[in-house]
Amino acid sequence: MPVMPGAEAYHHAGGQIGVLLCHGFTGSPQSLRPWGEYLAAAGITVSLPRLPGHGTTWQEMSHTRWEDWYAELDKSLADLRGACAEVFVMGLSLGGCMALRLAEVHGDRISGLVIVNPSVTNDVPLLRLAPLLRFVIASVPGVAGDIKKEGATELGYPRTPVKAAATLPRLWALTQSELSKITQPVLVFHSPQDHVVKPASVRILREKLTGGNLNxxxxxxxxxxxxxxxxxxxxxxxxxxxxxxxxxxxxQRD
Structure with a gap:
């Protein structure tokens, strides 16, 4: 399946500090590419993989689930850890949720997290019906492109595949249930004017991460x-x- 121009994965071999960047649901590496290039310019080794089913068509994405996306990030993390002395994980939206899940699983093998507008709970009541809706409707309007800056665009899908979305509640529930395992420092960037992810996700993080490691x-x-x-x-x-x-x-700079 051809990848949309601009949605390609990005990798940079830098110094002994590595960063894994995790893009969001129905998005692509394009949304994090400037971030990755900024870190690369500072001498950091950067891995920004394209998650399965993303950056091509929403129809292809409908054949994937959260376990597929997480597995790709887990593999990229292993590759980074093999090349670097220390690794940080950063992500946007659902990518932030999967970053948290990686930290829960891998513990102190991840040195810290930076997550932007993370999605860790269901903000759409209709999604509770997704397991049934997927037999009736293939897609619903997409969520990509919620950007205030004039002229800025996100390379994401105009439609959200219901079958793929139906797998999200399990990821959210699993991540929420083990947030207490996260002891690494966590930096969250939060937009109060977010039309995709409601404030509940940050509220949950404040309630669960009580060890003084959350900013x-x-x-x-x-x-x-x-x-x-x-x-x-x-x-x-x-x-x-x-x-x-x-x-x-x-x-270390290059």
Missing amino acids: VVELADSYHVATLDNDADQIFAGSLEFIKTNASVPL
């Missing part, structure tokens, strides 16, 4: 896809400072 920073001038929005520079610089603060090995 939430509000983005005053961005919508959901904040990595392409007006506050993108704040996210990029903040993530680099987070790495410098929490890494146990020095940052």
Whole structure:
């Protein structure tokens, strides 16, 4: 299946600190590519994989589920850990949820998390019916492109495959149930004006991550896809400072 131009995976071989970037549901690496390039310019090894079923067609995505997307990230994490002394994981939206899940599973083998407008709970009541709806309707209107910045666009699907969406509640429930396992530092960038993910997700993180390892920073001038929005520079610089603060090995420029 041909990949949409601009939706390709991105990888950069840098120093001994690695970052795994996780894009969101129905999106593509394009939404995080500027972030990845910023970190690469700082000498960091970057892996930004394209999740199965993404960056092609929503019809192809309908044949995938959250376990497929997570498995791709897990493999990329293993590759990064083989090449780097230390690894951080960062993500947008559902990519933020999968970053949290990776931290729950891998523990201190991940040094820290930076997540932007993470999705960890069901914001759409109709989704509870998705297991049944998938037999009746193939797709619903998409959620891509929630960006305030004029002229900025996200390369995502105009339709959301119901069959794939029906697998999300299991991921959310599993991630929520084991949030207490996360002891690494977690930096959350949160847009109060988010038309895709409701405030409930950040509220859950505040309730569950009570070990003093959570820091939430509000983005005053961005919508959901904040990595392409007006506050993108704040996210990029903040993530680099987070790495410098929490890494146990020095940052090496190329």
